Amino acid sequence: MLKALDLVKSAEVLADEALRLLLGKIPAIQIQDIERNTANGHGEPDLVVRLLVEGQLHLLICDYKPNGQPRYARSALLELNDYAMRRTPHATPTILVFMAPYISPAVRQLCVEKNVGYLDLAGNARIAFGGVYIERAVAEKPASEQRALKSLFKPKSARVLRAMLRDPYRAWRVTELATVSGVSVGHVSNVRSGLIDREWACASAAGLFLSQPDALLDAWRDSYAAPAGERMRFYTPLHGAALENAVSGSLGAHGGPGQTALASFSAAQWLAPYARVGAHYFFVDREGLQKLRDALKIEPSAKGENVVVTVPKDAELLIDTVEPAPGVICTSPIQTYLDLSIAGDRGMEAAEHLRREKLTWT
Numbered sequence: 001m002l003k004a005l006d007l008v009k010s011a012e013v014l015a016d017e018a019l020r021l022l023l024g025k026i027p028a029i030q031i032q033d034i035e036r037n038t039a040n041g042h043g044e045p046d047l048v049v050r051l052l053v054e055g056q057l058h059l060l061i062c063d064y065k066p067n068g069q070p071r072y073a074r075s076a077l078l079e080l081n082d083y084a085m086r087r088t089p090h091a092t093p094t095i096l097v098f099m100a101p102y103i104s105p106a107v108r109q110l111c112v113e114k115n116v117g118y119l120d121l122a123g124n125a126r127i128a129f130g131g132v133y134i135e136r137a138v139a140e141k142p143a144s145e146q147r148a149l150k151s152l153f154k155p156k157s158a159r160v161l162r163a164m165l166r167d168p169y170r171a172w173r174v175t176e177l178a179t180v181s182g183v184s185v186g187h188v189s190n191v192r193s194g195l196i197d198r199e200w201a202c203a204s205a206a207g208l209f210l211s212q213p214d215a216l217l218d219a220w221r222d223s224y225a226a227p228a229g230e231r232m233r234f235y236t237p238l239h240g241a242a243l244e245n246a247v248s249g250s251l252g253a254h255g256g257p258g259q260t261a262l263a264s265f266s267a268a269q270w271l272a273p274y275a276r277v278g279a280h281y282f283f284v285d286r287e288g289l290q291k292l293r294d295a296l297k298i299e300p301s302a303k304g305e306n307v308v309v310t311v312p313k314d315a316e317l318l319i320d321t322v323e324p325a326p327g328v329i330c331t332s333p334i335q336t337y338l339d340l341s342i343a344g345d346r347g348m349e350a351a352e353h354l355r356r357e358k359l360t361w362t
Contacts, residue, residue, distance in 0.1 A: 015064040068100030069197040095129045155314040168213040171206035229312035233305035234298035250295035251329040259318040260288035264339040267330035272357035274350040333358040
């Protein structure tokens with residue numbers, strides 16, 4: 001119990017210090033008092049700040065949440081407006097301020113729309129009243145926020161996301177998602193919480209469904225890195241129809257060893273043709289690599305390669321595939337989009353074309 005109280009106290013102290021640091025830089029502002037709500041009563045603000053600006057009293061009503069995700073931010077904004085309506089003397093100009101360790105751009109926009117200021121411990125701020133206007137934006141996310149996002153997109157969690165993005169408006173029970181994605185119920189529950197907190201998904205009586213699949217895919221793209229695994233470069237003397245025939249004959253069927261799938265630009269050529277490049281890209285398992293070697297007559301190349309092969313650690317990437325034409329196995333549109341998004345300017349252009357063609361949700 002004491003430990004929990006200490007954590008609450010630390011949050012109040014940090015919020016107090018952040019406000020003093022921000023407001024203390026404005027010569028026209030005199031901080032008369034910052035009152036902390038140590039009782040932490042329901043519906044009561046965490047901080048009430050009395051300011052003098054050119055001799056006029058202003059009140060800053062601040063609510064601090066240990067989590068700045070949209071789900072918690074909306075609750076804080078409601079509490080702030082409710083308190084302002086119930087308690088604040090109408091004769092005193094009042095400014096409402098939402099505070100958290102980190103406030104994402106989406107939540108900042110929400111605060112602007114609700115006419116509420118914001119300040120986070122990372123340094124992002126927007127507070128406007130009278131003749132005072134303060135706005136700051138910090139480019140980097142805190143390490144804790146980056147870790148939370150990366151955790152949501154790690155291979156096991158990504159299996160859950162892939163299943164949901166294949167049919168984003170389907171309502172899923174946790175046990176159904178666990179079965180389809182092959183991860184534990186507990187892990188699905190963690191992913192569920194992360195999606196709901198960010199308002200990318202909603203829970204209904206029928207189950208969990210994606211409410212903002214585009215926002216989820218945007219965040220995944222922005223956090224995406226090339227899959228872990230061995231990446232090799234080869235040269236094949238085949239080209240044209242001979243190469244296409246050899247490729248289609250070497251691609252493994254779904255399931256079992258010997259998996260080979262077209263990836264990146266090569267997959268996009270079958271899913272949503274846009275940009276041709278000189279190299280061919282594959283995801284394979286070990287048995288599939290040998291099949292590809294034999295079929296394409298490839299040899300290792302340190303320079304002038306035209307075949308790029310990845311043996312991913314995550315076997316799911318060779319299961320989450322599609323067959324756009326008989327015998328042609330490609331990474332799924334989601335995986336292809338992500339891989340293209342990190343393949344330079346041409347890759348990003350091809351990724352956005354693929355998204356318009358295959359990943360548009362109403």
